[in-house]
Amino acid sequence: MIDTAGLPENPGCYLYSDADGRIIYVGKAKNLKKRVSSYFTKKDHDPKTRSLVAHIASVDFVVTGTETEAFLLENTLIKKHQPKYNIDLKDAKRYAWIELTREEFPRLVIARRATDDGTFFGPFVSAAERDRVLAVAKKVFHLRTCKKLPKRPCLRRHMQSCSAPCTGKVSPAEYDENVKKAALLLKGKSTELLDELRHEMAERASREEYERALVLRNEINAIGHLADRQHVERRREYDQDVIAYQVTDGKAYLTVFNVERGTLANKEEFTFEAGEDILEEFLVQYYSDREPPNELILGHETDPALAGFLSEKKGRQVEIVVPQRGEKRQLLDLARKNLEIAFFRDTLKSAELGAALGLPHPPAVIECFDISHLSGTAMVGSMVQFRDGRPDKSGYRRFKIKTVEGIDDFASIAEVVKRRYTRLIDEHAPFPDLVIIDGGKGQLSAAQESLAALGASAQPVIAIAKREEEIYTPHNALPLRLDKKSIALRYVHEIRDEAHRFAITYNRLLRKKKVIT
Template sequence: MIEYSTLPAEPGCYLFKDKNGAIIYVGKAKNLKKRVASYFQKRDHDKKTRKMLSLAESLDYLVTANEVEALILENSLIKTNHPRFNINLRDAKQYAYIQFTDDPFPRVCIARRSEGKGQFFGPFVSAAERDYVLSVVKRIFRLRTCKRLTGRACLRYHIHTCSAPCRGMIDQDAYREQVKRASMVLKGRSRDLIGELRQEMAACAESQDYERAMVLRDQTQAIERLSGKQDMARQVQGDEDIIHYLAHAGNIYLMLFQVHHGTLINKKEYIFEETPDMLEEFLVQYYGENPVPSDLILPSEVDATLEEYLAVQRGKKVTITVPKIGAKKRLLDLVEKNIEISFFGDRIKLEELQEKLALDTLPEVIECFDISHISGTAVAGSMVQFRNGKPDKRNYRRFRIKTVEGIDDFSAIAEVVKRRYSRLKKEHGTLPDLVVIDGGKGQLSAARKELKALDLPLPIIGLAKKEEQVFVPGHSHPLSLEKKEKASLFLQEIRDEAHRFAISYHHLLRRKEVRQ
């Protein structure tokens, strides 16, 4: 039986393999865990899927930043590995590109292949996405789409989506500046362009050219909305290897992504003991037996002699990059994300939470309480439990508030905490490593008072919704925990699940009241 319960709830691609390790099927998913689980929970599969599952002996996966990248990665993996159970589309067309022609006044159009003269951007896996990007670029930068300059203004000029070079309404230099700016957007350099536009906008406002300033403002806002970039398929000639690693408990967990002409085609994983020069040692050993790419993307600098060694191995120059921003940095971050999920699962966020809260033990079992009501009616409480970083729904609990009238979240929290832990204490049940209260200092104080009355010195914190502030007993100010830190995001995930569970019970109680 293939184990899928530890898969991440992230977008990406999953690979079923046979007993020989050969890939027999590649699929994409918005949520890897749910998608793979569906194969084993459904009973009405078609004949082909049943056959594939009967031959599948193992499962591998790659996490991507979003669903679009998963589509691109799926396409490249299928074309590289030719899995037996994927549809064979030998004659299928490649994904389309957006092209700027090499005319004096370049026109923008769709190209099926990145061949010929001009600039090409893409590929775009979705026709809807491609058409949206194309329409926005045409509208923002007012570029022409007509095949010939007829000397007659068309409808697009009259609705202000073309600058009408056919009528001489814009000179060649100004038009090419617009083309240059559009290409910056399509290359993923939106941030640089936005900075330029804002400077120009400020200058126009200062000179009281408010009409031009408004045009630049609209362009800036449109570009910001369009600034998402696909990093799994980029216009790159040659091959790249992207390497990242994490050190943990004396070991190095390293992952290597192989990229061919801008498209990710494979990943490799390694574990070895940590040494001072471990990265350089790995590179020497690995590339002594494997092909050396034209570009190598690394998380840290290496000795210059290594670059010479790699160039000798390849027979040509090798470029080593340690990116700080841009598409290459995002790919490096993606490798790191895959390492965390592949090797550690949820342990990293548990360890960070232990460190941030100064807990004596790893918080393997966490229980979180929330209260839900509408104008003080049908007050309900919920408790969710997370075990080893994941929801343990078998141990979720619901509470109908019995001793509190009206709106009194403090007393309601106190009631559910008392009921939960007095029962656990009476039954000698397993206590959690951490208790989380949805609320600020007031709710935290009420819950802690009940724990003290039960003589249960459990670690307890409060998480206030508005600013995601973490409060601990004995401190009037919240902990200095950033919202985007792993520990904070984990606490928010737990709190949101408790809130969802409380709301669902509250709705159930409301429906019962209506029926009565």
């Protein structure tokens, strides 16, 4: 154990080194002695911190005058030493950028990473949104798309979607003016751009230049329509970052929303080993190489010195807000929702379905049955298994119908359900958390009779009818109608469609074998 008796009770930074003298962790503290001692006196550390403590051979420290100075010093030391146990910020995925090239007549192109070769806008989370912005910018401001200027006008010139600098009919100055307007749009400053265009349109109209005023009006309408389609739009004259995170099984999952003047401009997702003070440590590293926003929206309070650190980085006041209600709370909830979808979509599907059906716990294992035939021939049954929100193909089963003559979906469902769960009983294997039958009330009743005959009448089972997408449950006379956009119903559709695909595939296989024979 490290001797902490000689440590001061001042603010500052502490540096842990391993037996080889390598710095493995850098931290900051309001009281160095208390903070360092806590590593060796607490018994309930998370796995990452327990591993860190096991490798600490020595501790060094640097006293600072204030907590804000400690934040600044910690940032510098982490960047310098790259300690093993400080979080390694690696973006969970890369998004595409839009590049404005450095040419006499610049082009707008899609780029996978930002370099020093041009001006970059983004990254864009949604490819569809990126393509929509790019298309509007090219069309409205008539920017060229060709890699090399051709010797004669192309089709885009004849369609009046390119100013065709290849013809010499547009001067570099006029083309550059359009480039500047496109840059404003790509920066998310559509309000400024619209104000500028409206002012120019009014001037042109007053000088009776009606043709040019009409062109400007069309540009204003196109840009206004694009602005209306932004995912999140609110009236703000300053930038905000919204951060939500969750710790699960020793991992931290974090989402950052960058909101520029009321418009969601970017979303970033991170995952790293969880430890103590992960949010503050993340913020220090995240803003070490980028300018902090005017306002930071978080889910809980942080060390007051953090605001001082961010303000020092920005050169002006940065406000940290923990909203309880209102617009900012809605933004934070939206970030949390995106976090759940990005990292916990599969478990979220089970949770939503369990809640919609009133089950005592989310159905982790679900089995779904379907019957397939062609005019009564090659009658087969299929069963697919989903585990923790994903298909588990090792659990798929297919059945040749043995006891049913002709077309009888009810009897066929009864047979395959009985065969499946008789097998599980014989093998002493656990039943699924939920059984889904592709069909209506009749198919559900047939499945219930088979389960009851096996002594498993308590087994949760539902049926989904194709036509109205209604869900039938055993103890309700009327079907259950879920919101068509709900995660729960979409999950049921996903499972049902997979069972249907698997059944049809088996049916076709049997018919093919019969034809060959």
